[in-house]
Amino acid sequence: MANLKQLAQSLGLSITTVSRALDGYSDVSAATRERVREAAEKAGYRPNASARRLRxxxxxxxxxxxxxxxxxxxxxxxxxxxxxxxxxxxxxxxxxxxxxxxxxxxxxxxxxxxxxxxxxxxxxxxxxxxxxxxxxxxxxxxxxxxxxxxxxxxxxxxxxxxDGFAGFRSATLRFHAAGHRRIGHIAGPQEYYFAHVRRMGWQAAMEECGLAPDLCSEGAPTEQGGYMAALELLRQPSRPTALVCATDEMAIGALRALREVEGGYQISIIGHDDLPMGAFTSPPLSTMRMTxxxxxxxxxxxxxxxxxxxxxxxxxxxxxxxxxxxxxxxxxxxxx
Amino acid sequence: MANLKQLAQSLGLSITTVSRALDGYSDVSAATRERVREAAEKAGYRPNASARRLRxxxxxxxxxxxxxxxxxxxxxxxxxxxxxxxxxxxxxxxxxxxxxxxxxxxxxxxxxxxxxxxxxxxxxxxxxxxxxxxxxxxxxxxxxxxxxxxxxxxxxxxxxxxDGFAGFRSATLRFHAAGHRRIGHIAGPQEYYFAHVRRMGWQAAMEECGLAPDLCSEGAPTEQGGYMAALELLRQPSRPTALVCATDEMAIGALRALREVEGGYQISIIGHDDLPMGAFTSPPLSTMRMTxxxxxxxxxxxxxxxxxxxxxxxxxxxxxxxxxxxxxxxxxxxxx
DNA sequence: CTTGACTCCCAAAACGTTTTGGAGAATCCT
DNA sequence: AGGATTCTCCAAAACGTTTTGGGAGTCAAG
Missing domain, CATH: 3.40.50.2300 (Response regulator)
Structure with a gap:
């Protein structure tokens, strides 16, 4: 409500002193400081933000x-x-x-x-x-x-x-260890760093395992994008048995694609982000998340x-x- | 980067004129206005927000x-x-x-x-x-x-x-029309207006139908709150055949409760909010939302x-x- | 008595803008 | 020509704060 000027006037002090008292400077006596503080409290004084910012x-x-x-x-x-x-x-x-x-x-x-x-x-x-x-x-x-x-x-x-690279690399390695050999990647737009690095992680793991990183399809980072990308991978002559998806949203779209394709429910899938709704999909979506x-x-x-x-x-x-x-x-x- | 003062100086004009030119006042000639605008553009001038706000x-x-x-x-x-x-x-x-x-x-x-x-x-x-x-x-x-x-x-x-009242009233009436007679309400904390008015809507419908509005249980507006509240209703001697829930989150908690109780899957349920994950629950959650x-x-x-x-x-x-x-x-x- | 240090306070400047209240020149009207 | 009007422009004030650079007064030491 009040002004620094008004507050100073009502106390019989200068603006300077009131300002410094409230900021706790040592060059104002303890008694005055207390007096000022009480008055400011009572008046509900708050410094004007714009003025302070300018200064x-x-x-x-x-x-x-x-x-x-x-x-x-x-x-x-x-x-x-x-x-x-x-x-x-x-x-x-x-x-x-x-x-x-x-x-x-x-x-x-x-x-x-x-x-x-x-x-x-x-x-x-x-x-x-x-x-x-x-x-x-x-x-x-x-x-x-x-x-x-x-x-x-x-x-x-x-x-x-x-560390998307490490995350997607180890997810891919996990699939490999479980016996998968055709592991696909549903990638996000590669201009985004996160999407690119996740793809690189998948690719590195594939190469480490001596597998060709060719089952990769890129889409928008949305449910629809994941759906489309998954359909494309499923059309391949030798389709993947496992899918590593750039995001949960895309993974959920991919799940929808799997439901629409014969035997699709047999394909493993993992996403990234730990979206709450992942716990409710069928099957419940395995995923990753940043610690x-x-x-x-x-x-x-x-x-x-x-x-x-x-x-x-x-x-x-x-x-x-x-x-x-x-x-x-x-x-x-x-x-x- | 630049200042109004610097800009004025470089143009050989006063601060006032530059300011008014940029604000498009009519008391600066079109020629000057254009000259100022160009210079401002070239200098990448943006007025200092704090100063303007103060003034x-x-x-x-x-x-x-x-x-x-x-x-x-x-x-x-x-x-x-x-x-x-x-x-x-x-x-x-x-x-x-x-x-x-x-x-x-x-x-x-x-x-x-x-x-x-x-x-x-x-x-x-x-x-x-x-x-x-x-x-x-x-x-x-x-x-x-x-x-x-x-x-x-x-x-x-x-x-x-x-209009939570109308929404919950008509949801309750819909259950009644479908033959339900024991329609319970899972209510949110009544100090919140939305929670209160939704309960009133359910209650009004019950009374219109000549039913006692006694199957009501209140809980926190969370999944856990809905779970607990649902369990309490399910413990009643004559348990509800349908549940109207204050929020989707509570409804999802209630669904969990239903799964844990014998014959619970036969109980109808509706929520409010249209949470995305409601589409993935089993059964998929009917709900309401604001238009x-x-x-x-x-x-x-x-x-x-x-x-x-x-x-x-x-x-x-x-x-x-x-x-x-x-x-x-x-x-x-x-x-x- | 002078000096210096210390305590407590303040006037004035500064931040960068917008707005007020004209001033000077040109133009128009009679 | 004289006055009114219009057109451009500007100096200065104002917004409310923080900070700078002292200025009195007091006290102790020299």
Whole structure:
């Protein structure tokens, strides 16, 4: 309600003194400090955020860009993540603003608007591409940022990512150990880093086992994309006995394809993300997920450290992938 | 990058003129206006947001509080809603900041922080209670806001809500028409408006049919809460042949309870929310959902109109509930 | 008595924008 | 020609805070 000026006037003090008293500076006597604090409390005084931001040259805001593409947002608990991140940031005086991409605008323009308008102190990027123009822009501007997912940018930048390569490699090896020899991969769009690295993991495992990595089909990272890609693999003369899918959403689409094809129910399948609904599919969907808890807080910590100026190399987290054992990966290795 | 002052200097104009030229005022000649615009474009000039906000006495921000309680956030597409809302707001120069509730703090304190610190021009509230202290606070401060869900506040306020009463009443009547006579209700916490009004809808239908509304059990709005509540109803001497559940999450918990009880698979069930995973349960969960598309944009529009000063009475949307026909409501009306 | 250190306070500047209230020149009307 | 009107432009104020650079006053040491 009140103003610093009004508060000072009512106390017979200068604006300076009141401001410094509230900030706990030592050059105001303990008695005055207490008096000021009480008055501020009683008046319900809160400093005007815009004024402080202008003066301190800090926006006290962090933006997260939400991709509007199909395929939703990757992680299932994305909102929880955002919420955790915002909560952690708030403890340090930062608020999280969400920056959706309006129709007809690029994510780059959003970044530009936020950064050049001094609207934010840092940014959080999700769904990175292998070559990500947002990353390049932010690096050129020198503004702190953290990505969810790596990129192939030559300059290092802070990120949190799951080790998709290792996860998909070991999932493939698991199928091989179970006797599978025709292991297919349902890949996401290869411009996305996560999709590419998952495919590389599958491919590496295949080659390690002396198998040709040719049963691969790419689709949109959606239920429909997985469905189409699976159908294509099932049309092959020698169709796969097991499928490693880039995402759970795609895996669920693939399950639908399997149901529509003779003997399809005999094909093993595994996804990635641990979507809640995976527990309800038939068969229940085996999957993988990134380890680590309270991811939101991790993002927030990295953002704060990036703002504090820590070098990017110290702000990179690669999390292990863990296997979620349900039932869909347990089909016999030999197709009908 | 650049400053209004620097830009003016480089053009040999005053700050005033540059500012007015960019804002398209008529008291700067077309030639100058164009010259300024070009220079601004070339310099990549964006007005400093904090400065403008301070001067215009507007925060250009809207906050949405995220409840941290169990039971998640009600609607399944909540993130999509937020995204749509943010996108629509952005078209009018407003950004959406998310305000999670830190542990140990009340939602009221959050509101206070945002409102009294002049951090926002308006607020968006979700998960209203019948008597909601946030609503009372915001009304007392006279700051514009819109709620997702009604309240029992004596003074009207803008809201968007589904007509839970009608939805649950007609779901109950549908069961009655199908021959059911023992229709139970799994209720959410009655302090929430949505939970209360849904129970009232069920109760009204029961009384219309001349049935006693005694098969009701309340639980937390979670899978576990629904499970527990269902078990309690199933322990009754004369157990229900159909269940109307306050939320899909609770309904899924109830389904689990039904599986664990002899003859439980014969009991009909319906939920509310249209969670994606409802399509995958067995049996697939019949449910209801609020009609209306691009809810986020509706919220944004209401917020903008509230900020513009329209009276609350004109800013209330009650949406019809539509039935989503899957399979779980089609069990025989007579229990084993 | 002078000096220096210390304590407590304050006036003024600064942050970058928008807006107010004109000023000077040109144009129009009579 | 004289006055009114229009067209361009600008200096200065304002928004509310934080920070800079002291300024009195007190006290102890020299």
């Amino acid at each position: 301190k040259q800090r926006a006290e805001l962090v933006a997260v860009t939400l991709p509007a593409d199909p395929g939703h947002i990757g992680p299932p608990h994305f909102l929880d993540m955002l919420s955790g991140c915002a909560e952690h940031l708030a403890a340090f005086g930062l608020n999280l603003v969400i920056a959706p991409v309006p129709r007809g605008e690029s994510e780059l323009e959003i970044c530009r608007r936020f950064v050049d308008g001094r609207r934010v102190d840092a940014m959080l990027l999700v769904r990175t591409k292998r070559r990500d123009e947002r990353v390049e822009f932010l690096q050129s501007r020198g503004i702190p940022f953290v990505t969810n997912g790596r990129t192939e940018s030559p300059a290092p930048h802070p990120y949190i990512d799951g 680590g808890e309270n991811l939101g807080a991790s993002f927030a910590t990295l953002l704060l450290r990036a703002i504090a100026g820590e070098p990017a190399e110290q702000l990179q987290e690669l999390h292990a992938i863990e296997f979620v054992d349900r039932d869909s990966h347990r089909r016999p290795p030999v197709a009908a | 215009k006495q507007r925060a250009e921000l809207v906050a949405v509080t995220l409840p941290a309680d169990p039971g998640h956030i009600g609607p399944p597409h909540f993130l999509d809603m937020l995204s749509g809302c943010a996108e629509h707001l952005a078209a009018f120069g407003l950004n959406l900041v998310i305000a999670p509730v830190p542990r140990g703090e009340s939602e009221l304190e959050i509101c206070r922080r945002f409102v009294d610190g002049r951090r926002v021009d308006a607020m968006l509230l979700v998960r209203t209670k019948r008597r909601d202290e946030r609503v009372e606070f915001l009304q007392s401060r006279g700051i514009p806001f819109v709620t997702n869900g009604r309240t029992e506040s004596p003074a009207p306020h803008p809201y968007i809500d589904g 209306g598309e691009n809810l986020g944009a509706s919220f944004a529009t209401l917020l903008l109109r509230a900020i513009a000063g329209e009276p609350a009475e004109q800013l209330q949307e009650l949406h019809a509930i539509e039935f989503v026909d899957r399979d779980s409501h089609r069990r025989p009306p007579v229990a084993a």
